Amino acid sequence: MQIEDSFIIKASKQDVWQFIFDIPRMSKCIPGIEAVEIIDAVTYRGKLVVKVGPIKSEFGGTVLLTEINAPDSIAGSVDGDDKSSASSVKAVFRGTLTSVEGGTQAAFSVNANLRGRLAQFGGPIINATARKLTAEFAKNMRAELEH
Amino acid sequence: MPIPNLIGESIPMLDSTARVTGTVDYLINLRLPGMLVGKILRSTVPHAQVLNVNVPGFAGSTAVLTGADLENTPLYGAAIKDQAIVATDRVRYIGEPVAAIAAENLDLAEEVASLIDVEYNELDAVYDPKEALNPDTPRLHANYPNNVFIHSKLRHGNMETAFAQADEIFEDTFTSPPAQQASLEPHICAAQWSRANSKLTVWTASQAPYMVRRVLSEIFAIPQSDVRVIVHPLGGSYGGKGHIRIEPMVAALARKTDGRPVKLVLSRAEEFVTVTKHAAVITLKTGVRRDGTFTARQVTIHWGSGAYADASPLLVPQGMVRSVGPYRIPAVHVDSIGVYTNLPPAGAYRGAMSSQTTWAYESQMDIIAKKMGWDGLEFRLKNLFHSGEQFATGETLHDVNFIECLNASVRGLGSKPVTEAGASTRRGRGYAVMMKSTVATSKSQARLRLAVDGVLSVFTSTVEMGQGAHTALAQIAADTLGLPIQAVRLVGPDTDLTPFDSTTSASRSTNMMGNAIIDAGEKLKNRLMELAAVLFHVPANQLIFEDGCVKSGYVSSDSARSRRADSAGSITAAPVLARGEEILRLSGLDVLDETGEYSTALKMDPETGQGVSTPHWHQGAGAVDVEVDVETGRVTILRYSAASFAGRVVNPRMAKLQNDGNVIFGLGPTLLEEIVFDGGQATNANLSDYMIPSIRDIPLELISTCIESDAGEFHGIGEMTLPPVAPAVAGAIEDAVGVRIRDLPITAEKVLRALSAMG
Numbered sequence: 001m002q003i004e005d006s007f008i009i010k011a012s013k014q015d016v017w018q019f020i021f022d023i024p025r026m027s028k029c030i031p032g033i034e035a036v037e038i039i040d041a042v043t044y045r046g047k048l049v050v051k052v053g054p055i056k057s058e059f060g061g062t063v064l065l066t067e068i069n070a071p072d073s074i075a076g077s078v079d080g081d082d083k084s085s086a087s088s089v090k091a092v093f094r095g096t097l098t099s100v101e102g103g104t105q106a107a108f109s110v111n112a113n114l115r116g117r118l119a120q121f122g123g124p125i126i127n128a129t130a131r132k133l134t135a136e137f138a139k140n141m142r143a144e145l146e147h
Numbered sequence: 148m149p150i151p152n153l154i155g156e157s158i159p160m161l162d163s164t165a166r167v168t169g170t171v172d173y174l175i176n177l178r179l180p181g182m183l184v185g186k187i188l189r190s191t192v193p194h195a196q197v198l199n200v201n202v203p204g205f206a207g208s209t210a211v212l213t214g215a216d217l218e219n220t221p222l223y224g225a226a227i228k229d230q231a232i233v234a235t236d237r238v239r240y241i242g243e244p245v246a247a248i249a250a251e252n253l254d255l256a257e258e259v260a261s262l263i264d265v266e267y268n269e270l271d272a273v274y275d276p277k278e279a280l281n282p283d284t285p286r287l288h289a290n291y292p293n294n295v296f297i298h299s300k301l302r303h304g305n306m307e308t309a310f311a312q313a314d315e316i317f318e319d320t321f322t323s324p325p326a327q328q329a330s331l332e333p334h335i336c337a338a339q340w341s342r343a344n345s346k347l348t349v350w351t352a353s354q355a356p357y358m359v360r361r362v363l364s365e366i367f368a369i370p371q372s373d374v375r376v377i378v379h380p381l382g383g384s385y386g387g388k389g390h391i392r393i394e395p396m397v398a399a400l401a402r403k404t405d406g407r408p409v410k411l412v413l414s415r416a417e418e419f420v421t422v423t424k425h426a427a428v429i430t431l432k433t434g435v436r437r438d439g440t441f442t443a444r445q446v447t448i449h450w451g452s453g454a455y456a457d458a459s460p461l462l463v464p465q466g467m468v469r470s471v472g473p474y475r476i477p478a479v480h481v482d483s484i485g486v487y488t489n490l491p492p493a494g495a496y497r498g499a500m501s502s503q504t505t506w507a508y509e510s511q512m513d514i515i516a517k518k519m520g521w522d523g524l525e526f527r528l529k530n531l532f533h534s535g536e537q538f539a540t541g542e543t544l545h546d547v548n549f550i551e552c553l554n555a556s557v558r559g560l561g562s563k564p565v566t567e568a569g570a571s572t573r574r575g576r577g578y579a580v581m582m583k584s585t586v587a588t589s590k591s592q593a594r595l596r597l598a599v600d601g602v603l604s605v606f607t608s609t610v611e612m613g614q615g616a617h618t619a620l621a622q623i624a625a626d627t628l629g630l631p632i633q634a635v636r637l638v639g640p641d642t643d644l645t646p647f648d649s650t651t652s653a654s655r656s657t658n659m660m661g662n663a664i665i666d667a668g669e670k671l672k673n674r675l676m677e678l679a680a681v682l683f684h685v686p687a688n689q690l691i692f693e694d695g696c697v698k699s700g701y702v703s704s705d706s707a708r709s710r711r712a713d714s715a716g717s718i719t720a721a722p723v724l725a726r727g728e729e730i731l732r733l734s735g736l737d738v739l740d741e742t743g744e745y746s747t748a749l750k751m752d753p754e755t756g757q758g759v760s761t762p763h764w765h766q767g768a769g770a771v772d773v774e775v776d777v778e779t780g781r782v783t784i785l786r787y788s789a790a791s792f793a794g795r796v797v798n799p800r801m802a803k804l805q806n807d808g809n810v811i812f813g814l815g816p817t818l819l820e821e822i823v824f825d826g827g828q829a830t831n832a833n834l835s836d837y838m839i840p841s842i843r844d845i846p847l848e849l850i851s852t853c854i855e856s857d858a859g860e861f862h863g864i865g866e867m868t869l870p871p872v873a874p875a876v877a878g879a880i881e882d883a884v885g886v887r888i889r890d891l892p893i894t895a896e897k898v899l900r901a902l903s904a905m906g
Contacts, residue, residue, distance in 0.1 A: 001825055081191065084261040088191040113826040115241050116191040120416040120832035123825075 001114060001123060003130045006107035007138035011145040013097050013104045017071035019145055020095075029140035031133050034058075042068070048080075052129050053121050057082040059089065072097060078112075087116030106138075153626040157800035160618045161637070162380065162611070174335045174352050174379040175412060182337070183208065183404055185397055185411030186256035188246040188263055189420070190238035193274075193489040193827030194285060195267035197234050200246060203262045210403040211259065212247040212396070220399065223366050225358070225390040226460035227296060229288055230492075232366070232395045238267070239287050239454035240491050241827045242420025247400040249409045272489035272827055276451035277428055279486045287454060287487040296452070297460050297485040299467040301756030303539040304478025309443030313434025317515050321431075321507040322890045323873075324821040325451065326424040328496055329839050330612075332382025333418050336393050338401040339408035347398055348375045350410075352382075354389045354610050355650040356640045362391045363398055378640040381612035385812070386495030387422050388612075389652050390458040419822060419832035424496035425459070426451030426488075429470070429507035435515055439529050443478040446470045448504070452485045453492035459485045464751075465584060466500030468760045471539045472508035473549045473582035474530040479539035481756065489827050495652060497812060498869040501583040501765075506891060509579040509874030513881060523878065524578055527553060531580065541757040544764065551854045552768035552790040553580050559788030559850035564772050566883075572774045574785070577878025579871035580768045584761030585863070590746035591659040592646035595624060595667040597675075598738045601728040603630055608640035608648035609660045614865055615801040616656045622797050623661045623861075627668030628727070629694040646742055654765060654863025657797060659745050661861045667743025674741060675727050678734045683724050696723045697730060763860065766792035767867030769810065771846075773879040780899030782818060782880060788850035791867035795859040806851035806868045813872030814840045819892055 009016055020026055023044065027036040032049040039045055042065040049058050061080020068074050073096045081088035091112035098105045114126060165171045200213045214235035222228040233244045246263055250256035273284040279294040287294055310316060336351040347367065353359050356376040364371040381388065393411060401409040413421060428449045434442040448470055452459040467483035496502060516523040531549040538544055557578060564574040594606035605624045611617040621635040639645030648660060672692040679697040680687035691698050698721035731739055751758030772785040789806045796802050819838040823831050831837040853864065873891055881887050886901035 001830070083264070084257075086189060086191060086260065113828065115193075115826070115828045116189070117416065119825075119828045119830060120419070122831045122833065122836035124836065 001112045001126060003110040003112060003127060004108070005131060005134045006105055007134070008100060008103050008105050009138070009142055009145055010103040013071050013099050015145060016097055016104045016106060019141070020074070025144065029137055029144060031136040031140070050129070050133070052118050053125055055085050055118060057085045057087060057118055061089070082118070085117045087114065087118040089114050153622045153632060154795065154797055155799065156622065157798055158618065158622065158632055160615050160801065161621055162617070171380050173332060173382055174337070174350055175332065177337055177350055177379070177410065179337065179339065179408040181407045183249040183251060183407050183409045184253050184256050185400060185409045186248045186250070186253065186260055187244045187396070187411070187417065188248065188260045188265070190234065190241055190243040190245050192238060192267050192269050193241050194270040194272035195238050196270065197236055197238055197245065197265065198268055199266040201264040201266070202246070205259060208251060208404070208407065209255065209259055210249040210400060211263070212400045212403060213245070216399070216403070220366060223362055223391070223395055224456055225362070225458045227456035230455040230457070232399045240420070240489050242417070242491055242829070243454065244396055247396050249400050249404055274488050274490055274824060274827060276426060276449040276486040276488055279488050287489065291487060294487040295484055296456050296487060297463045299464040299481070299483040299756065300754060301467050301471070301479060301481035301539060302754070303480070303541065303757065304443070306443055306445060306478055306480050309478030310434045312436070313442040314437045315519065316432060316434050317511060317518070318430065318432040319511050319514055320889065321429050321510055323427045323503040323506055323816070324891060325426045325490065325493065325824070326496065326816050326820045327419055327822060327837060328385040328387030328422065328424065329418070329834070330381070330383030330385055330387055333413040333415065334388060334393050334421055335410070335412045336397040337408055337410035338394070338398040340402055340406060342406045344402055345369065346373045348377070349394055349398060350377045350379065351394050352388055353378055353394070354381070354384050354612065354652050355391070356608055356610070356642055357647055358650060359391050359394050360642050363394060366395050367398065374642070376640070376642045378610050381610060384612045385497040386499055386652065389495040389650065392421055415834060416832040419829045420491040422457070422494040423453065423491050423822060424816070425462070425493040425500070425503065427503035429504060431507055431511050433511060433515065435519065439519070439521060439526060441474060441476040441530060444471065444476045446481040448483045450483070450485050451488050451490065451493065453488060453490045455492040456485065457492040458494040462495060462500055466504060467756060468540060468584045469501045469582070470504035470508065473532050473547070473580055473766070475532060475536060476539065490824060498583070498866040499653065501581055501866070501870040502813070502816065505579065505581040505870035506873045509581070509871065510877055510889065513577070513874070513878045514887065517881070524557065527578065527580060540751065540760045542759045546794070546856055546858050546860065547764055547766060548792045548854050548856060549580050549582065549766055549768070552766050552792055553578065555790040555852040555854060556768040556770040556788045559790070559852055560770050560772060560786055564785060571778045572776050573883040574772060574774050575879045575881070575883025576770065576772050577875040577880070577882060578768070578770045579875040579878065581766070581867070581870040583765035583866065583870070585653045585655050585763065585765060586649065587749040587751070587760055587762070588747060589649035589655065589659060590744065591648045591663040592742055592744045593660060593663040593667050594646050594740055594742045595664065595671050596738050596740045597628070597671060597727050597731065599728050599731045599736065601634055601726070602636055603628055603634050604636045604638050605664060606638045606645045607660055607664070608642070608645045609656045610640055610651040612651070614805065615798065616651065618801065619657050619797045620660055620664055624664050624668060627665050628672065629692070629696070654865040654867070657861045657863050658763070661797070662745035663743045665743065666745060667741045670741035670743060671739060674739055675730050678730050679724055682730065682733050690724070691721055696726050698722060699724050763862065765862070765867050767871055769868055769871035769875040771875045771879050773876060773883060775880055775883045775898060777884060777902060780895035780897070780902065782876065782893065782895065782898060784814065784846040784876070786848040786850065787846040788852070789868035790852040790854060791864045792862060793853040793855055793864050794862035795855055796853050797861060799853070802853045802864055803851045805864045806853065807849050809866060809869035810849060810872055811840050811845055813869040814844055816891055817873040817876050817893060818844070819894070821892055
């Protein structure tokens with residue numbers, strides 16, 4: 001499953017980049033993130049609670065950053081599972097920051113393999129959920145960065 | 148009072164009132180004392196070694212079945228034993244059972260499932276049947292290199308010579324995706340062991356109670372007599388409950404509950420990973436002469452069969468016979484190949500294998516006709532088989548009526564619709580014919596019991612799944628004994644009570660079980676006449692049995708025990724001696740039982756496919772008028788006319804319902820249905836994203852014809868008008884707008900893309 005989205009923040013590229021790597025601060029902006037543990041400079045472990053359709057899931061998993069090009073782009077992988085909904089996710093992602101008029105455009109693409117009970121709801125519902133989460137993340141991030 | 152002949156009467160289905168008032172005794176309503184609820188933990192990875200299944204400690208009545216419980220339990224399968232009851236060391240598709248949980252209620256079972264930790268070591272996976280053949284792709288089962296577990300061959304004639312005689316050679320590939328049987332009732336099974344785990348009772352929604360009994364007895368190493376399989380009326384099946392699926396898992400789980408029964412009801416999403424319609428890639432190479440005759444046909448089919456062979460080793464050889472088509476072709480080679488992939492197992496799907504193969508050979512008929520400048524209907528009529536001709540298996544065809552079926556379906560449509568000037572829609576017409584074998588070797592037994600109260604009980608293991616089989620069988624039983632339908636009761640299936648039947652599938656029951664009932668009925672009548680002979684001091688050969696009574700009188704020949712004729716040949720009324728039940732009473736009997744049997748045992752050479760493939764041929768045809776919106780690609784079915792060969796119709800109203808139901812069912816895979824897999828995960832495993840035909844998709848007009856013949860043999864008609872639907876609709880679309888779709892389903896998007904590509 002391919003998910004792509006982007007949003008614009010009224011802040012400089014450098015500020016956005018710094019914010020992204022301020023893990024405690026950034027992770028507060030991700031809706032549903034309940035815990036983040038920094039393992040090393042490129043490995044993070046976390047817990048994400050997300051509701052898809054009628055199913056509430058609690059994903060535990062690891063994020064591994066495989067490419068860091070400050071302040072332009074990052075890439076990495078996510079590996080997680082949720083036992084209560086018997087679902088798992090494996091994904092690779094890439095994020096880019098581009099200076100645009102009035103701020104920075106944050107764009108990302110995710111190639112995800114979602115498996116198990118959550119996946120049965122089909123692309124349209126998963127995509128809609130992803131868009132909703134992205135929109136909330138963008139809103140929270142703006143609240144942090146746009147003064 | 149003579150009883151009217153019941154064969155050919157449109158009596159209502161015996162359970163029609165129960166069906167519309169919601170009082171059918173479906174298995175989902177089964178409640179047993181102390182019953183636990185089952186729940187399955189399924190694999191979330193498409194292919195992996197299972198390193199560890201960690202089950203937390205729990206208290207109380209909860210039981211968990213994992214691979215660790217199965218060390219001494221053999222693998223099982225309908226034909227090839229390649230499947231563990233739950234995964235032991237490996238999982239091969241997303242959705243494969245890894246553990247089964249029994250608990251007091253579903254919430255508790257789900258809670259326990261969420262606490263089980265499974266550790267996988269993921270392996271590469273393969274999903275496409277042709278890619279799976281590549282030596283570099285992962286091998287699913289050690290014994291099957293290239294993932295091929297069956298390769299059925301038909302070899303008839305010299306292909307080189309035959310293709311050399313052709314003026315034109317056509318080579319076309321058609322595909323049919325995995326789809327869902329989608330019966331309203333899901334798979335349901337309950338199981339209970341006796342306290343010492345020595346005797347097993349299983350209640351299951353299955354089409355094949357005796358196959359379930361045999362396989363369970365093999366798995367648990369107990370005599371078949373110690374396994375009892377009870378089947379309630381099914382809420383549809385369409386092949387999906389045709390072999391053995393969840394029963395071993397539920398029985399193995401119930402073995403851990405100290406005698407308490409366990410019931411498992413699958414969710415809709417689980418249905419999508421339990422059994423599917425085979426994905427198929429079909430290539431046809433066909434040689435034709437300019438005079439409109441065939442020289443040769445070479446068929447290559449790869450059946451995407453999923454991770455386990457399941458019913459495929461039984462179905463792939465049938466797919467071979469069913470891929471040739473009902474046409475005179477002197478030289479035919481077929482390679483029908485079953486391939487493992489990392490997807491859920493495939494099984495029978497209404498019109499099994501013919502639903503895919505007819506799509507291919509009838510689509511190619513249109514392609515050939517168009518290229519050669521022939522009329523598609525004339526081209527078919529010129530080449531369709533007649534009785535007495537030889538099929539590619541070498542067998543001589545008998546009682547084939549393809550031309551009658553095709554003509555009847557076209558006649559049913561009437562005049563061709565005209566495209567309205569200025570409209571964004573175009574109208575077109577298409578046709579298709581299909582030829583399908585039934586089960587070559589199978590057996591049906593029936594027991595008839597006449598009781599002193601006048602009730603005739605029919606003990607049968609034929610499964611009523613909404614198709615009306617029990618009604619048709621009751622009619623045949625009543626007719627044989629000359630009793631009113633109200634005197635007949637159907638009993639079963641219950642393997643402790645009802646005698647053997649191979650399966651309720653392949654549209655075989657009206658024919659096979661019908662004949663077993665007639666056999667039992669004739670024996671019962673003879674027994675009653677023998678008893679009457681003693682009671683009334685009349686030689687048995689001077690008695691006849693009709694209208695439920697033994698009658699006496701002059702019999703024109705020693706052997707005639709049916710109807711008595713006087714010298715002028717007219718029927719005269721014979722004096723009644725006694726009704727059947729009176730004979731029982733006078734003889735001091737409560738009941739009189741007789742068992743009848745009907746079986747076929749046909750053989751083909753496994754290397755050449757030569758021999759006899761079927762006791763009789765299933766024959767159907769369809770003609771359709773469609774409207775295509777060139778702006779949206781949307782296809783509307785205006786009128787569909789279907790014809791099937793029924794031999795002798797038992798119940799005209801139910802026969803029409805089968806013909807119509809096939810067409811409606813067939814429109815799903817034609818226009819809408821495909822299970823979409825993404826990395827092995829079904830992403831539309833629900834009935835909102837996976838669309839089956841609704842009332843709005845049903846043709847505005849449905850016309851149905853059943854063809855009968857003088858030979859008068861009962862034929863099943865549960866599938867005959869389904870396989871022609873997809874190619875007939877594709878032909879009508881091409882007739883309307885000039886585009887040819889080769890990959891099912893024919894979605895509006897595909898039509899629109901093809902229209903854009905055409906410019």
